[in-house]
Amino acid sequence: MIAVIDCNVGNLFSVKNALDYIGEESVITNDVDEIEKADGLILPGVGAFPNAMREVQKLNLQDVIKEQAEHKPLLGICLGMQMLFDKGFEFEECNGLGLIPGEIRMLPDKGLKIPHMGWNALQYKNPSPLLDGIPEGSYFYFVHSYMAYTDDKYISAYAEYGDEITTIVWDGKYVFGSQCHPEKSGEIGLMLLKNFGRLLK
Template sequence: MIAIIDYGAGNIFSVKNALDYLGFDSILTRDVSEIKSADALILPGVGAFPAAMKMLVDSGLVDTIKEQAKQKPFLGICLGMQLLFEKSYEFEECKGLSLVQGYVDKITEPGLVIPHMGWNKLEFSQHSPLLNGLGNDEYVYFVHSYKAFCNDETLFAFCDYGSRVPAVVGDGKFVFGSQFHPEKSGETGLKILKNFVLMSR
């Protein structure tokens, strides 16, 4: 069972619909016992970092998330990926979950349309089981105005949008993040979601 954490700031139904399409059992939940008993966890996110982090804190799930992320596959999507980092500077400095080293800040390269919205090619920087079976011409769908700043050890894939935009990150163990929306990224996104679920088998 895959638990999609429903803390009030997520694109939860599109993620669940994609998992349903793939034939994987999933549940939308904020129940601690269901999160602990799940085989893998997904943290979606849409909106602003400080508001989402406040919702997570208010939900009482932060400690459970940090504990479970050390034990089973954990995937943050879009804002959910950004929440994995140590902090963000969106509107104000705000502490994150600190599951991946680095921080989040605004895309500031001149001449770019913000938000960054649309299809971009994935460029791979190192192996990750999340990216198994993908070729050299894979495109995924982004919608965001802020990006991660992280070291090479935690970066698995990126896209070029004025500069290198981290697209897939992780801690090298159980935690993964995708800045793009795999549930909106066609066959490539479905492959990524399938790879994630298979890591829990």
């Protein structure tokens, strides 16, 4: 069972529909007991970093997410990935969950349109079980204006958009993040979600 964590900031149903399609049992929830019972967690998110963190705190989910991520797989998607880091600077400085060292800042101004929206290819930096069987250069769907700045050792894949855009991260244990949207990336995105599901077995 995967708990899709409802912080009032996510495209929860598209994630759940993708999990249903690949045969992964899941529930949309912000109930602490259900989160604790789940075999794995997905933290989706769309919107602004400080608003999302306020919702997490309002729902008293910060501690349970951090505790569960010490011993079961957690996947943050888009804003959910950004929330895994120490701090964000969208509109205001705001603490994140602190599960992966790093900061969330606006995409660098390289003369390209912001937000970064549409399909882009992944380039690999370090191995990740999320990327098993997915060829380098595969295209995923993006929509974001902010990105993670972190040590290279946590970056499994990046996309080129005027700079190297941190896309897939892994702490080396249980915490994973995807700046792109696997649930909106067709068959190749479903492969990434299947790989996450295998980590629960």
